[in-house]
Amino acid sequence: MENPVYKLEKVVRSRSEEMQDFEGPLDLILFLLGKNKMEIQDISISLICDQYITWLEQRQKMDLEVASEFVTMASHLVYIKTRMLLSIEDEEAQSEMDALIQSLEERRRNENYARIKALTVKLGPMGEFGRNIITRNPEPMERGKIYEYSQEKADLILAMAEIRNRAERTLPPPRTAFQEIAQYEPYPVESKAREIIRQLKEHGITRFRLLFRGNRSRSEVVATFLAVLELCRARVLHLAGSETDCTVRQDRELPDHLTLL
Amino acid sequence: METMEMREIESAIEGILFASGEPVNVDRICVALEMDRPTVEQVLQKLMDYYAYERRGIRLLHIEDSWQLCSAPDYADVIRRAFEIRKPAKLSQPALEVLTIIAYYQPTTRAFVDQIRGVDSAYTMGLLQERKLIEECGRLQVPGRPHLYRTTKQFLRAFHLTSLEDLPEMPDLGGEGQMRLNENGEIIDPVEETEITGADTPETADFPTEA
Amino acid sequence: METMEMREIESAIEGILFASGEPVNVDRICVALEMDRPTVEQVLQKLMDYYAYERRGIRLLHIEDSWQLCSAPDYADVIRRAFEIRKPAKLSQPALEVLTIIAYYQPTTRAFVDQIRGVDSAYTMGLLQERKLIEECGRLQVPGRPHLYRTTKQFLRAFHLTSLEDLPEMPDLGGEGQMRLNENGEIIDPVEETEITGADTPETADFPTEA
Numbered sequence: 001m002e003n004p005v006y007k008l009e010k011v012v013r014s015r016s017e018e019m020q021d022f023e024g025p026l027d028l029i030l031f032l033l034g035k036n037k038m039e040i041q042d043i044s045i046s047l048i049c050d051q052y053i054t055w056l057e058q059r060q061k062m063d064l065e066v067a068s069e070f071v072t073m074a075s076h077l078v079y080i081k082t083r084m085l086l087s088i089e090d091e092e093a094q095s096e097m098d099a100l101i102q103s104l105e106e107r108r109r110n111e112n113y114a115r116i117k118a119l120t121v122k123l124g125p126m127g128e129f130g131r132n133i134i135t136r137n138p139e140p141m142e143r144g145k146i147y148e149y150s151q152e153k154a155d156l157i158l159a160m161a162e163i164r165n166r167a168e169r170t171l172p173p174p175r176t177a178f179q180e181i182a183q184y185e186p187y188p189v190e191s192k193a194r195e196i197i198r199q200l201k202e203h204g205i206t207r208f209r210l211l212f213r214g215n216r217s218r219s220e221v222v223a224t225f226l227a228v229l230e231l232c233r234a235r236v237l238h239l240a241g242s243e244t245d246c247t248v249r250q251d252r253e254l255p256d257h258l259t260l261l
Numbered sequence: 262m263e264t265m266e267m268r269e270i271e272s273a274i275e276g277i278l279f280a281s282g283e284p285v286n287v288d289r290i291c292v293a294l295e296m297d298r299p300t301v302e303q304v305l306q307k308l309m310d311y312y313a314y315e316r317r318g319i320r321l322l323h324i325e326d327s328w329q330l331c332s333a334p335d336y337a338d339v340i341r342r343a344f345e346i347r348k349p350a351k352l353s354q355p356a357l358e359v360l361t362i363i364a365y366y367q368p369t370t371r372a373f374v375d376q377i378r379g380v381d382s383a384y385t386m387g388l389l390q391e392r393k394l395i396e397e398c399g400r401l402q403v404p405g406r407p408h409l410y411r412t413t414k415q416f417l418r419a420f421h422l423t424s425l426e427d428l429p430e431m432p433d434l435g436g437e438g439q440m441r442l443n444e445n446g447e448i449i450d451p452v453e454e455t456e457i458t459g460a461d462t463p464e465t466a467d468f469p470t471e472a
Numbered sequence: 473m474e475t476m477e478m479r480e481i482e483s484a485i486e487g488i489l490f491a492s493g494e495p496v497n498v499d500r501i502c503v504a505l506e507m508d509r510p511t512v513e514q515v516l517q518k519l520m521d522y523y524a525y526e527r528r529g530i531r532l533l534h535i536e537d538s539w540q541l542c543s544a545p546d547y548a549d550v551i552r553r554a555f556e557i558r559k560p561a562k563l564s565q566p567a568l569e570v571l572t573i574i575a576y577y578q579p580t581t582r583a584f585v586d587q588i589r590g591v592d593s594a595y596t597m598g599l600l601q602e603r604k605l606i607e608e609c610g611r612l613q614v615p616g617r618p619h620l621y622r623t624t625k626q627f628l629r630a631f632h633l634t635s636l637e638d639l640p641e642m643p644d645l646g647g648e649g650q651m652r653l654n655e656n657g658e659i660i661d662p663v664e665e666t667e668i669t670g671a672d673t674p675e676t677a678d679f680p681t682e683a
Contacts, residue, residue: 112588118643119576120568123631126640127568130630131560132548133531134280135540138493139332147392148346148503149419151357153429156364156420159357160431163378268527275529276547277554282493285554293554316479318486336487343488343496343504 187219193227193254197236200250208239208246270294271304275330278308284327352419355385360394360416365431368398368409386410394419481505482515495538495625534634535625542629570596571605575627575639579609579620597621605630 196211211228215221228248231237238251273294278285291301305328309321318336322329332340352360359382362374374382389395394416400406412425422428484505489496502512516539520532529547533540543551552559563571570593573585585593600606604626611617623636633639 109588109590113590115643116569116572116576116588119572119640120565122640123572123575124563124568126631126633127563129545129632130626131562132545133533133542133629134548134551135542136279136493137282139282139491147350149350149352149392149394149415151352151420153420153422153427155352155357156361157429157431159354159361160365162354163358163362167377167379272527272529272544273547273550276543276551277529279530279541280543280551281555289554293550316483318483318488319490330490332487332491333483336484339484339504340487340491343500344492346500346503 187217187223189223189226189230192220192223193231196224196227196231196248197250197254200237200248205247205249208241208248211248267304270296270300271308274301274304275308278321278328278330281329284322284324284329286327288326290328353385355380355382356389356394359385359389360412363389363395363410364412364416364425364428367411367425370401370407370409372407374410478515481507482519485512485515486519489532489539489541493541495533495535495540497538499537501539533629533632535628536635538625540629564596566593566596567600571600571623571627574600574606574621575623575636576642578622578636581612581618581620583618 199211200206208228212221212224215224228237228239231254232239234252234255236250236252236254238249239246240249241247274290277290277293287298287301287305290296290305291298294301305321305323309323309328311317312320312333316333316335318333319330320333322331358378359374362377363369366373371382371386374386386395390397390410392415393413395410396413397408398411399409401409416422417424417427485501488501488504498509498512498516501507501516502509505512516532516534520534520539522528523531523544527544527546529544530541531544533542548559566589569589570585573588574580577584582593582597585597597606601608604624606621606627607624608619609622610620612620627633628635
């Protein structure tokens with residue numbers, strides 16, 4: 001397939017080569033880019049073509065020369081874009097695109113610069129004012145002894161909150177802070193209590209120490225101890241003997257609802 | 262035509278006097294205007310009378326051969342007031358804290374403020390007094406007779422309040438739980454906060470920077 | 473009585489402005505006179521008109537929220553002659569260009585100025601900073617964090633502007649390829665414009681080259 005050849009020189013026209021309405025396709029592209037708030041890199045050919053047609057219709061006059069210029073340019077853009085899509089390594093297409101982008105940016109920049117230069121013509125004479133006025137130094141006087149403060153009412157509440165926060169940080173942590181930790185029972189006391197009762201029913205009187213045999217964790221030991229205490233309190237268990245040799249026996253049946261501390 | 266020119270000369274001299282902060286020698290004016298001294302002095306005298314007669318905000322002073330514009334003494338108070346005022350400033354956090362405590366517990370002592378804040382507040386309170394946001398209002402009748410402090414009208418203005426009743430309601434502060442001083446200057450109805458008296462680091466009193 | 477009081481207020485304000493020399497914020501005057509802002513501003517405007525209408529030797533400038541007295545430009549030559557001072561140097565074309573770009577696109581970076589002008593503007597920007605017509609105002613949050621620049625109050629004063637809104641309107645070059653921003657920073661649809669203005673060829677801006 002034969003590659004169509006387009007020269008960029010044909011597309012990028014200088015301002016001196018006057019066209020009707022637009023001074024060449026670049027002006028038109030700039031106009032359409034502006035209308036679409038687009039960056040030059042993101043030119044969408046179809047969108048621009050659509051708007052171009054609309055624009056021509058609005059003007060109600062077909063300028064074939066402009067139209068053909070535009071079609072030439074648009075097709076060339078499509079061609080460059082296609083080549084770039086098909087192969088990222090297509091340096092020629094990339095550099096052509098870069099050249100186009102550069103010339104568009106230059107055009108845009110030139111317009112900005114022209115506008116700035118036009119403004120300096122207006123601003124220049126305005127600056128004469130400043131060259132012809134003289135201000136004076138202040139009379140000697142004492143300054144800045146009265147402070148005018150302007151605060152929000154809420155600042156008071158925020159300040160108090162900060163005082164309290166600071167106070168809380170230095171206090172021992174409140175009990176509520178430990179609730180989660182302290183109430184967490186890896187080994188429920190209640191089930192331990194039932195276990196002890198079952199054990200006593202099966203084996204009769206036992207030694208206090210023996211209740212702890214087979215306890216696997218600190219939490220289970222604690223649960224066992226608490227269960228014994230609770231059961232004593234509920235008069236289910238009776239402890240007898242000495243500190244070192246203590247026996248445990250069941251006095252009553254386990255109530256339906258054993259309330260634990 | 263004569264008067265027209267005269268007025269122009271008057272304005273030119275006014276401009277010269279204005280531009281110089283200092284006394285201007287009459288010869289200087291003569292040279293600048295290419296005019297003789299009697300005429301210039303006549304205009305200066307006329308200008309001087311005008312300012313005084315019309316009671317303008319500026320006056321012309323005549324000291325030997327020199328003339329100087331200055332602001333009118335009639336408005337000295339207003340002028341001074343205009344420049345004594347600093348731009349609206351913001352209070353620092355320590356200042357706000359002290360002010361809040363005094364606002365809600367007034368009249369109260371520095372010891373009380375220190376106790377609640379947990380830090381020494383002497384410097385901050387001094388500054389607040391200097392800035393006229395708090396003031397002394399008698400002494401507490403206890404040993405040592407400490408000063409009592411309250412907020413001022415300036416305080417109300419700074420916080421856009423019409424009276425102390427306008428103070429925003431402080432959460433958990435109303436009624437029962439409120440800290441008060443008894444006649445011995447001790448806190449009664451102590452809430453939890455008062456238990457901490459650990460006044461550790463004295464604050465570095467940094468006062469607000471100007472806007 | 474009413475007018476009498478009004479004149480007194482006017483004179484008091486004149487006194488404050490004179491004593492200050494520097495721009496005085498309107499709020500300062502309000503506080504000093506204990507008057508509301510609209511009233512004070514009305515008096516200031518009246519005073520300003522008076523100086524100009526009577527062609528006095530002083531003028532009142534309104535710069536943003538501040539007001540400042542200065543000598544009347546009409547008598548600049550005479551005043552300079554009295555104090556043997558030179559007329560400040562005129563801004564060069566490059567300086568004017570850089571100043572214009574910053575005035576219209578502020579806050580903006582040197583890179584942006586360079587880009588529009590197509591030349592390095594570092595030196596010129598340094599000069600404008602020295603003359604206090606532009607100033608730094610933070611940095612752009614992009615790699616390299618370049619300085620941002622804006623015009624100063626001195627700029628407004630030098631160009632006899634009350635605010636940036638008084639800048640002359642950005643000229644329409646008539647080009648249809650041109651994008652324009654409305655006050656919300658949105659691009660104005662040029663299609664509607666082209667229908668009204670017709671299809672003129674954009675003028676090629678040929679201006680004298682830099683001195």
